[in-house]
Amino acid sequence: MAEKKKAGSKKMEVKKEAPVKQEAKKQAAPAPKQAPAKAAPTTGSKEQPRIGVFICHCGTNIAGSLDITAVQDYAKTLPNVAYVDNYKYVCSMPGQEVIMKAIREQKLTGTVVAACSPRLHEPTFRTATKEGGLNPFRFEMANIREQNSWVHMHDREGATAKAKDAVRIAVAKASLLQDLFPKTVPVEHAALVVGAGVAGMQAALDLSAAGIKTYLVESKPTIGGKMSQLDKTFPTLDCSQCILTPKMVDVGRSPNIELMTYSEVEAVEGYIGNFDVTIRKKAHGVLTMAEADARGIVGGGCNGCGDCEAPCPVIKPNDFEMGMKPRKAIYISHPQVVPLLYTIDFDSCIKCGLCITACGEKKAIDLEQKDELVKIKVGTAVLAIGYDLFPIEKKTEWGYKKFENVVTSLEFERLICASGPTSGHLVRPSDGETPKRVAFVLCAGSRDNTGIGKPYCSRFCCMYSLKHAHQIYEKIPGVQSYLFYMDIRSFGKMYEEFYYRIQDEGAKFIRGRVANILEDPVTKNLHVYTDDTLLNRPVDMEVDLVVLAAAVQPSEDTNRTRKLFGVSCSMDGWLLEAHPKLNPCGTTTAGVFLAGACQGPKDIPDAVASAEGAASAASIPIHKGEVELEPYFAMCIEEKCAGCGMCVNLCPYSALALVEKDGRTVMEVTEAKCKGCGTCGGFCPGGAIWMNHFATPQIVAQIDAFLLGGEQ
């Protein structure tokens, strides 16, 4: 329409010295003079903006789908535009040079880069703008890649028109941008790690080794997570507990780690550098030695002797043993727990007091203990809340929880583990017999688009199923294993070799998703039905035991935790990283990082590696000692403020208050608390709130530029 006429009929020459001067929009009012009073926006309202526009080809990512020359020619016709250029890769060093040089030579007052998403490269171009000699906040980005060339690949005309509008909208905003100065705030020299599985433990150990006080919060009574339930680890076949226990002990001993087991994060306030975290220490009914000391019980407190356990009359299934072993109401999950401290499960405790008598002089038991809220302050946080197994009974065709001899992989781990409920003798739950034929069903609920199950690959089940097959060959002479698989994904270091090794040991591989499992009611043997898709024939395999490699899913606590920390999740519910490739440990909440399988299925090496990454990322602001906060905070234009106070209650961060000034009641912003959401600015009926970088005149100018732009 309008732009087509222009671009087509009058090709403008590059007027480098004489910028195209047109009148700025009326609505695009200059910054109010009141605004600079407190912060430092210094845009002279008299200054005629000189905007430089830089259009990126992104190789052919952009240039392949829209007409760069047309956009460039069009940009030259826009009000306030003093200089236009294009470059193959504006984000490259020479590309950034183009911006810096133009700022200096063309005396630009603002820059616009039309390229990818600001969520990717805004920091890059801000730096270039700064190095060119302008305030970095004089920069605006037009997204002509993610939201244009990539999504309109077959509509060159439409994409070009959209890019022109995007540039016009960006120029309108850039013409009104002000100098802003990020606030620097000190960073608390402490970190929080949530979840003490192998990833959380590693993150805490690394942070503590870096000299940072680290709070490690775990909801279970002991640390160690899922890894402590495993018998061996692939492909090296180390005993899981043997390599994990020393680490658990280190965690318990590290002077920089404050271990808070049986505890949950209850509330999080503040921002990077200054998170105020409230932690609920659940009542576990048993005093540590230190707690006993504090109560004046000399030489008392729990020393893990276990005297209390025997007389306790309550019997419950032990979760650590997947319910295959009993525990009492006062219990430890297994002998290696850290901290070595008994816990009372108050949901089943009948308060008979027999344990108190057995504990005797140590006086470690307090049946009346209450939850305690503890407040801590940390600079950064690492979330390592792990995963859960998919409730595989939902796939009813496999008969889990219906047929006794169908077990999950985690149950298999306990059954084969020397310290497990059967002392390492793999037996069938139905009759305690040693199985001679064992079927492993891989992708049980993974790579499953039926709606019941998970569409993604759970990443480590192939490998542990191979390991399980090896373990039975090691322990049961004459045993035969069958692995029902769709693909074997042995992607890691030495994994493929491990796969060959298990093949050589005699494991049989049958390619086909298991359709059905039925039980012989007399023998309790199981029939596994599938189609062998390699041999193209139906399979009916009779076995003694079936092990389901159940899919994994985000842990139960994921949703609650991510809301506390303001972290997004992916479609599958896993915690979402800031960028899958460039910022895999970070989140969109500054100062909050991710470690381990809370982000998606990870095996132990990957979980540990990601934990080291997260710990390193979390330690950077702490060691720097200060962070810059984006200066997007609200400011009160006092002349306009009626003192109604409506905004005060709207602010979710309690950053606003009414104060008396020169005999008037006006609103005042506490900048350190303001996160710049703009909720107050969107509301104030008098327009008395100036939202830095998203000021009303700036937004209105963008709307107008689009709708009234072009020939107006």
Next chain:
Amino acid sequence: MADAEWKPKIIGLLCNWCSYAGADLAGGGRIQYPPDVRVVRVMCTGRLDQLFVLKAFADGADGVLVSGCHFGDCHYLEGNYKGAKRMFMVKRLMKSIGLDDRRFRMTFVSASEGAKWATVITDVVKTVKELGPSPITESGK
């Protein structure tokens, strides 16, 4: 102009953390959708004054889309509730002045919903195309 297919003018006001990120994800996935929506980014839909939407219609927008995080998922805790409240007010206002409120839509698209973003845009464009040019520009002609 008469011969060319009519192209609606639709403005999308997006929050930075969910919908803008979701739109970026649609790009990463190369999910194709019609190019008729122009985007203005704000940090949160809570930033949006209902007057911005009305201004857009007064300026001649044929359609306005406001998109933010799902309830409970706001990067700023609850900005989207407050934004939504104001935006529902806009709907009522539009009805009262006889402007078809289907020209205005508030949606909730998260950072992981690239495909949903494409569906939303496709549908918004379709609806606005069906409704035709805004009566405001038409009468102003």
